[in-house]
Amino acid sequence: MVTTSAIYESLVKTVGKNYVSNQKEEQYFYARDGGLMPAHEPDYVVLPRTTEEVQEIVKLANREKVPIVPKGAGLALTGLVIPQKGGILLDMKRMDRILEVNEKARYVVVEGGTTHGALKSYLQKHHPDLRHSIPDSPPVATVVANVVIHGQGRLSQQHGFNSDMVSGLEVVLPTGEICRIGSCSVSSYWFSKGPPLPDLSGLFLGWFGTTGIITKLGLKLYPCKKIRDVMLFLTDRVELVPDIMLKLSHTEMVEDVTISAQPLPLRYKGTFWIMAYITGDSGEELEFKRKMVWDALWGYFESRDLGPLSVSPDMKAPLMSMPSKDITRFADVAKGGGFQYAGPITPIEKFPAFIKKLDEVAKKYNVFYASTTRLIGAGHCMMFSFSFSFNRANPDEMARAKEALDECSKFALEEGGVLWKADLDEQKMLMAKMDPNTLSLMKKLKQLLDPNGIMNPGNWEVK
């Protein structure tokens, strides 16, 4: 076993001394994320620039059995980038190039640390007819990490999870080989992550960086219509929300459907704010879509169970921004406040039961909530957020928020949901409920890919 200073020197040799640190300041910063999971320091922080540098670092880590944790912006909030067993924290932010846009086959190839904000700006400037599915996380969130956790964004109502839109991968395996996945393994085109080949992307997507480091990603792009608008509806009949979502989806006219619920100010309590986004290349196209949505919901307007709301310009600006700029306002982040959400993926019929639970749990633990649900696929499922705020200066409130989240996650699992971007406690809940043969398959795959258990250890650890 080599000494820690020899490992440090090897890392310096690979990326240069400006991009390695074993100093307390960096260790403190990289020990935590914005959520509620306890901090744990890395031994080294490394910022690679190229796939070959990643490969060298992984080979070193594998040889010396040093843990290695890839990090995007750390905004998953569930501690997935906290180095549970120390080792090397690999900050991907220098691998931020946009390598190729194929306008005709409609995909982009980006490096492993490219941010959603950078991709959005690049497309707006150079390919204004194309767009990707932007999540509502802050713009520094990375494209790769978002698909690694099976994120969802503005095009998910139409096209499924953002990871369904992946069109190819380049991965550094835990044993150091560079491997291409999808059409790019046999062709210079990155149009498919699997079909018609065996789809090996599932060995990496959803694994939280425990099976390899993605250094390049192909992502599908979609038409960017010239005009966007939002239609806002209000109901106090929680039991009708699933059907309203289905009706909206059935029109095949809406880009995105989200539902917000929060108890304060009091006038909002018990009401559900349904946002339906529509797009068009002309006023006529937009008007047609607006009418289709209107017709689909007409019965509810007549029975007075649902009402349209006019959207003032002040309200419209944040609603239209991508990512949404006001989604975190309920947590006073600037003053040390934070928030975390459990976001189970679940059938949409569960909306009323989940809202009831959210309200109950918030009262029980005396925490404040705000919830935003997003429809995924044509009604196939939704992401329901049990989202609680807390103040970092108040450890008791943080403990209550974590207990509230855990209780909601347990409930969601019992109700048939599947936990999204699960923290360590939620991963245990999931694995305790999982079919034992599925679990055993996961264990075999992990051992095969990562025989020394170096990749983001602690996560998806099948006992």
Ligand SMILES: Cc1cc2nc3c(=O)[nH]c(=O)nc-3n(C[C@H](O)[C@H](O)[C@H](O)COP(=O)(O)OP(=O)(O)OC[C@H]3O[C@@H](n4cnc5c(N)ncnc54)[C@H](O)[C@@H]3O)c2cc1C
């Ligand atoms: C206000 C707010 C709103 C949000 N809204 C949304 C939303 O609408 N939709 C949504 O999907 N999410 C949302 N999120 C959650 C999250 O921020 C996003 O999913 C984000 O894209 C995660 O990216 P990241 O770079 O922060 O990931 P990180 O937290 O850095 O990483 C997530 C996981 O990916 C792994 N990883 C990182 N890079 C690599 C790599 N190159 N190779 C292999 N593994 C890697 C990490 O080890 C970790 O396990 C929101 C978060 C906030 C704070």
